[in-house]
Amino acid sequence: MRLAAFDEMLPEVSGLRRPYSAYDRWLKEQDPARLTEKMQDAERVFRKTGITFAVYGEQEASERLIPFDIVPRIISGNEWRRLTQGIEQRVQALNAFLDDIYHRQEILRAGRVPRELIAKNEAFLPEMIGVRPPAGVYTHIIGVDIVRISEDEFYVLEDNARTPSGVSYMLENRETMMQLFPELFQKIKVRPVENYPQLLRQSLAAVRPQSTKGTPTIAVLTPGSFNSAYFEHAFLADQMGVQLVEGQDLRVIDGHVAMRTTEGYKQIDVLYRRVDDSFLDPLTFRPDSALGIPGIMDVYRAGNITIANAPGTGIADDKAIYSYMPEIVEFYTGRKAILGNIPTWRCSEPDSLKYVLEHIDELVIKEVHGSGGYGMLVGPAATKKECEDFSKKLAAKPSNYIAQPTLALSTCPILTDKGLAPRHVDLRPYVLVSDRIQIVPGGLTRVALKEGSLVVNSSQGGGTKDTWVLDD
Amino acid sequence: MLLGRTANGLYWMNRYIERAENMARLVDAGLRMALTRTQSASEEWNSVLLSAGSDVAFTQKYQDYTAANVADFLLRDTSNPSSTMVAIETARNNARMVRTALTRETWESINEAWMSLKRMLARPIDERDLPSVLDAIKRETALIRGSFYGTMLRNEIFDFSQLGTYVERADNTARILDVKYYVLLPSISWVGSTLDNYQWESILRSVSAHRSYRWVYEADYKPTNIADYLILNVRMPRSLTFCYRFLAEHLKFLGDDYGERHACHATADKTQAMLRAGSIKDIFDAGLHEFLANFIRENTRLGDEIAQDYRFN
Numbered sequence: 001m002r003l004a005a006f007d008e009m010l011p012e013v014s015g016l017r018r019p020y021s022a023y024d025r026w027l028k029e030q031d032p033a034r035l036t037e038k039m040q041d042a043e044r045v046f047r048k049t050g051i052t053f054a055v056y057g058e059q060e061a062s063e064r065l066i067p068f069d070i071v072p073r074i075i076s077g078n079e080w081r082r083l084t085q086g087i088e089q090r091v092q093a094l095n096a097f098l099d100d101i102y103h104r105q106e107i108l109r110a111g112r113v114p115r116e117l118i119a120k121n122e123a124f125l126p127e128m129i130g131v132r133p134p135a136g137v138y139t140h141i142i143g144v145d146i147v148r149i150s151e152d153e154f155y156v157l158e159d160n161a162r163t164p165s166g167v168s169y170m171l172e173n174r175e176t177m178m179q180l181f182p183e184l185f186q187k188i189k190v191r192p193v194e195n196y197p198q199l200l201r202q203s204l205a206a207v208r209p210q211s212t213k214g215t216p217t218i219a220v221l222t223p224g225s226f227n228s229a230y231f232e233h234a235f236l237a238d239q240m241g242v243q244l245v246e247g248q249d250l251r252v253i254d255g256h257v258a259m260r261t262t263e264g265y266k267q268i269d270v271l272y273r274r275v276d277d278s279f280l281d282p283l284t285f286r287p288d289s290a291l292g293i294p295g296i297m298d299v300y301r302a303g304n305i306t307i308a309n310a311p312g313t314g315i316a317d318d319k320a321i322y323s324y325m326p327e328i329v330e331f332y333t334g335r336k337a338i339l340g341n342i343p344t345w346r347c348s349e350p351d352s353l354k355y356v357l358e359h360i361d362e363l364v365i366k367e368v369h370g371s372g373g374y375g376m377l378v379g380p381a382a383t384k385k386e387c388e389d390f391s392k393k394l395a396a397k398p399s400n401y402i403a404q405p406t407l408a409l410s411t412c413p414i415l416t417d418k419g420l421a422p423r424h425v426d427l428r429p430y431v432l433v434s435d436r437i438q439i440v441p442g443g444l445t446r447v448a449l450k451e452g453s454l455v456v457n458s459s460q461g462g463g464t465k466d467t468w469v470l471d472d
Numbered sequence: 473m474l475l476g477r478t479a480n481g482l483y484w485m486n487r488y489i490e491r492a493e494n495m496a497r498l499v500d501a502g503l504r505m506a507l508t509r510t511q512s513a514s515e516e517w518n519s520v521l522l523s524a525g526s527d528v529a530f531t532q533k534y535q536d537y538t539a540a541n542v543a544d545f546l547l548r549d550t551s552n553p554s555s556t557m558v559a560i561e562t563a564r565n566n567a568r569m570v571r572t573a574l575t576r577e578t579w580e581s582i583n584e585a586w587m588s589l590k591r592m593l594a595r596p597i598d599e600r601d602l603p604s605v606l607d608a609i610k611r612e613t614a615l616i617r618g619s620f621y622g623t624m625l626r627n628e629i630f631d632f633s634q635l636g637t638y639v640e641r642a643d644n645t646a647r648i649l650d651v652k653y654y655v656l657l658p659s660i661s662w663v664g665s666t667l668d669n670y671q672w673e674s675i676l677r678s679v680s681a682h683r684s685y686r687w688v689y690e691a692d693y694k695p696t697n698i699a700d701y702l703i704l705n706v707r708m709p710r711s712l713t714f715c716y717r718f719l720a721e722h723l724k725f726l727g728d729d730y731g732e733r734h735a736c737h738a739t740a741d742k743t744q745a746m747l748r749a750g751s752i753k754d755i756f757d758a759g760l761h762e763f764l765a766n767f768i769r770e771n772t773r774l775g776d777e778i779a780q781d782y783r784f785n
Contacts, residue, residue, distance in 0.1 A: 047587070048580050225569045238572040249475050262474045262628065262782040263730050 004152045005408040007422050008073065019076040019470055022188045027071075035070065035415060038180050042068050045176050065208050067463035068173060069414040070180065073445040077191075080441060080469045083154060086339030087144050087429060092142075094161055096315045096332035098138035101315060103127045112327045114188060119387075121321075122369065123314030125277065127284055131301055133209040133310045135434065140308040141200070141272075142431040143443075146339070148410040155195060155342045155407070156325070157426060161317040162309060163274050166444045166464075167430050168232035171196060173444075173466040189471040191441035196430065197239030199438055204240075204270045206434035207306050216269035217260060218242040221250075223275050223291045235273050247275070252295035259307050268317060270306040271296075277311050319368040319402050320346065342407065348399035356403040357394065359386045363403040364454075365394065378454060381404050409454055412465065414447060424448045426456050427467065441469035474573070479632045481570035483784065488563035489582070489616055492589075494644045495546045495556045497613035498524055501678035503602060506539055509670055516540045516674070522651045523644075523678065526554055546594035547609070556609055557593045557637030560586050573629045581619040585612035610694070621729040628729060631722040632782070637773045638722075642715035643768060645702055648678050650764040656695040657760065671697055679710040692767065700752040712767060712774035716744045719774070723755055726782075739774045 004012075009020045016024055046065050075083075100106050101118060108115045119126050143164030146156040174193050178185055201218065208216035222233035224246050237244035249259045250268070258265035273280065279289040285295040299305045315321065321328075323344035329337040345352035345363075356363060360379050367375040377390045394401050426449035429443035445465040446456035456462040502520035503586045508514040514537035520597045521527040521537075524546055533551075534541045564586040571579055589612060595603050624630050649656070655671040672693040676682040679702060688705065691699040705711045720740045727733045779785050 048584060049576070129662075225565065230568070234568075234571040243473075243475060244572045245475060249477050260476045260783055262476055262479045263732075264630075264783075266473060351589075365516065 003322075005422070005424065006148065006410045008148070008412050008425075010413070019074040019079070023072065023074060023184070026184060032419070036247050036417075039070050039415060041180060042070060042176050045179065046172070049172070051297060066458045067449055068176065069447060069449075069463055069465045070177070071413050071415055071420065072177065072466045072468045073412045073427075073447075074468045074470065076443070076470050077472045082263050083339070083429070084439050086154070086156075086337070087146075087431055087439055089333055089335070090144060090156065090159065090162065091139075091142055091431050091433060092324070093325075093329040094142065094159060095334045097328050098161075098227050098310070098313060098316050099132070099136065099302060100332070102131065102312065107328065107331055111319070112331050113324050117320055117324075118315065121318060123312070123316060123318045125312035125315075128296060128310070128312035133207075133300075134209045134306045136301060137207050137308075137314065137433050138310040139313045140203065140207060140310075140433050142433065143428045144431060146427045146429065147342075147407060148427075149407055150410075154339060156339050157342060158319075158322065159317040159325070160428070161313045163276070164428070164430070165229045165232055165274075166446075167196060168235040168426060168431065169464050170440070170442065170444045170467070171235075173464055174442075177466040186451040188468070190468045191471045193440050193442050197236060199432055199440070200236065200272075201242070203310055203434040204272055204306070204436065205433040205443070207308065208269050209303055209306055210362050211304060212269045217267060218270045218272065219268050220277055221245055221247070221271050221273040223247075223279070227274075228264060229274065236272070242272075247279075247289075247291045247293055250293040250296075252293065252299055255299060255302060256306055257296055257299050262469060268305065270308065272308050280307075280311060319366055320348070320399075323402060342404045345403040347394060347401040347403060352403075353394075353398045356401075357391055360391055360394075362406060364406050365401055365403045365410075367392065368400055368402060374463055378406065381452075383452070406454065412445070412447065413463075414449065414463075421451070423451070424454050424456065425465070434471045442467035473516070474628050474632070476785075478570045478573055479628075479782050480779065480784035481566040482573060482629060482632040482637035483778070485563050485566035485582075486568065486633045487640040488559040488566065489613055490637050490640040490644070491554060492556045492559035492563065493610060493613040494640075495524060495554065495559065495576045496606045496613075496657050496680050499543050499546050499602075499646075500606050501674050502542060503539060503606075504630055504677055505674045507672060513537070519651045520546070523648045524554060525647065526552055539602070540596075540599060543599075544596060547597065547605070557589060560589050560612075573618070575623040577619040578616070581612075581616045585616055588612060601604060608775055628726060634718060634722045635778055638715040638719045639771060639778075641710055642712055642771050643720070645679055645710050645715070646764050646768050646771065648675060650761065650768065653760045653764060656699050658695065658756070668695075675702070681708060681710065684708070696756065699755070703755065704747065704750070704752060710754060713744075713747045716740065716747055720744045723778075734777065736777035736781045737759075738773055739770065739777055743770050743774070752776050 008017065010016055043065065046068060097107065107113050108118065139161040141164060143160040143166065145160065146154055147157050148154050165325040170193060204218050205216050218240065219242055220233055220237040222230060222244055224230065234244055243259060245259050250257055251265065253258065253265055256267045257271065258267050262279050275291050278285045281292050281294060281297040282289045283294045297303065300307055323341065323346055325341050326337045345356050347353045347356055356365065360436055361382070363379045365377045365379065376388065379387060409424040409426060412425045413420035414423045425447045427443055429444050430440055432438045445467045446458070447463050447465055448454055448456045449463045498520050502517055503693055505516040509516065515536035517539070518527065520542060521530050523745045526546065528595065529552055533545065545552055545555065552558060564582050567574060567579060567582045589609065592605060592608060634646050652671060652675055655668060665760055672695065675698060676685050681701065685698070685701055688701060701708055703712050706713050706717060708714055723737050723740050727737055
């Protein structure tokens with residue numbers, strides 16, 4: 001499959017784009033052999049520091065590296081300002097939507113989002129009805145996946161409002177680039193990202209429960225060292241200077257959550273959890289969960305702990321809800337969405353289903369509740385047989401799927417054996433919400449390393465790049 | 473403040489690093505004996521396995537006490553929970569779990585040791601390569617130790633780590649002595665045959681002390697001096713007294729920091745007092761084997777009490 005894509009460095013029509021001019025000058029002075037060497041250095045750095053992720057379902061190679069490309073993806077200051085406005089608006093709307101959906105449900109009454117989409121949705125937690133989290137924030141850490149298709153067209157592909165991952169790669173990518181090419185950062189002014197852990201800590205401290213006395217105790221909750229994102233959990237706890245805890249370390253004592261330390265139990269005020277909702281509290285959700293803390297939901301409802309992100313935020317980034325985001329943004333902010341949505345067919349609607357089945361080989365079809373690129377079909381890249389098999393699955397349970405056109409995602413060059421070659425990319429900026437909204441300049445650029453591929457997920461052969469926002 | 477689970481991870485990480493290295497040392501000493509005394513080689517390998525506490529598991533798998541079999545079992549067998557490979561992997565898993573408590577240098581040295589040993593021990597070791605493999609193991613663990621001592625803050629994290637190191641080391645030295653205690657007993661009929669000399673050197677070699685012994689005592693090996701060196705010498709970094717000096721010190725730091733003394737403090741003090749009071753003559757008079765057996769028991773008890781008192785389990 002070959003799509004005429006917009007290249008962010010060197011578009012076919014207009015020539016080298018300005019954000020890349022200084023980098024391009026530098027690149028032309030480099031010896032190609034030295035660059036290849038640097039690429040190997042980068043891999044060594046990652047391997048040595050143990051920046052790995054686990055791939056589910058693969059026995060061997062249980063720890064793999066996410067491939068890193070040394071050509072940065074560069075965004076101008078102006079482009080970034082526009083993006084941040086759109087992201088801020090969207091994040092405000094997401095939090096307002098969550099507050100509404102767990103309280104008065106005005107948006108359902110107004111008929112802007114169908115009622116059955118909420119009530120029947122697994123991501124909607126009835127346990128959260130009437131619960132107002134500390135400081136009124138539901139989704140504290142958000143990763144908004146953005147794609148670009150031309151000079152001026154940016155779209156939101158997905159809102160990750162539960163526990164978005166990847167921010168450690170953003171930080172390590174920058175660290176690695178600064179180690180490999182210190183001279184580049186002297187020549188080109190790139191806005192820093194390395195204060196993210198401090199911002200995260202401040203942001204979490206700002207949403208502590210009202211009852212907290214003095215400095216709040218913050219902890220990161222991980223499912224354990226065998227989780228695919230364990231490296232990131234440890235990394236963030238380390239960088240923030242807070243404890244990394246597992247469910248087995250925690251217990252509810254006297255109406256508070258406490259961790260078992262070498263000196264006895266100590267109270268926790270803010271829990272940055274990287275454990276899914278359903279595993280959080282075996283007394284409230286999955287009774288077989290060994291990862292959670294029995295009774296934590298009672299502590300939460302009593303307002304004695306902040307859980308970030310709040311339970312039940314999944315209803316805001318659900319793929320079935322996604323198609324209503326333009327309405328949601330407008331409903332809560334009173335303005336049109338600055339960042340658009342990708343046109344989406346809801347297969348639950350008979351007309352849409354008919355269209356999708358007829359055009360299956362042109363569309364990308366996703367499971368409503370899936371993530372990580374699992375269980376999706378990229379029509380143009382699929383075989384006839386794969387399309388037929390998928391059609392059957394789709395027809396059997398249409399409400400489980402949405403479909404989107406195959407977009408020509410923008411490309412960025414990567415360094416290959418044969419020099420620079422364009423590959424499709426997306427962008428995940430990280431947003432922190434407390435009493436304010438903060439967005440670290442840049443984010444994680446994911447790149448589909450296979451020529452022509454549109455799937456950027458690390459579990460499906462994607463890599464990453466350092467993302468530069470120019471201080472211009 | 474430290475999570476109980478983190479303290480546990482630090483403690484075991486260091487016990488396993490120590491163990492990974494001790495296995496290499498034991499094989500090294502055995503190899504030396506086997507090369508110089510070919511007739512008693514299988515006996516020598518048997519005592520190496522006894523010192524490693526792996527004799528039963530070994531005989532379930534092998535019939536012959538050969539260098540290749542023993543080295544394979546103690547260095548790279550993944551079914552042997554104490555082999556160097558398993559020990560370094562367990563140490564690394566623990567390090568991964570407590571990563572936030574370690575400096576970047578310490579974590580990287582452990583991770584790199586794991587990567588390089590995994591590569592090196594992936595296939596059976598050619599006998600010609602055995603010396604260089606043993607060197608590599610000792611070098612990797614030395615690098616870990618160096619990064620650890622060079623970069624870690626001297627706080628409770630350091631204390632729990634050191635407790636693991638010294639409990640394991642004391643156990644190891646005591647076992648080496650106990651397996652060979654009979655060659656150290658005074659014999660009435662003759663004073664030091666050549667065989668005894670080899671045996672004595674082998675004991676010293678298993679704790680990397682065959683050179684430093686001569687700096688402290690006269691050049692000739694004497695059983696009482698060897699026992700004195702490994703049990704009572706306060707300067708010898710693998711002696712029981714040395715281990716307990718540091719165990720008591722780190723437990724005291726923890727006690728002072730937390731403002732609380734536990735059962736483990738009493739046990740460590742008791743063992744330390746026993747080591748301080750005795751002369752090597754007293755120990756021989758009361759029975760070397762009995763002394764060592766009692767020491768190993770008390771040392772194990774100390775480990776259990778530390779885990780209990782600091783909420784490891």
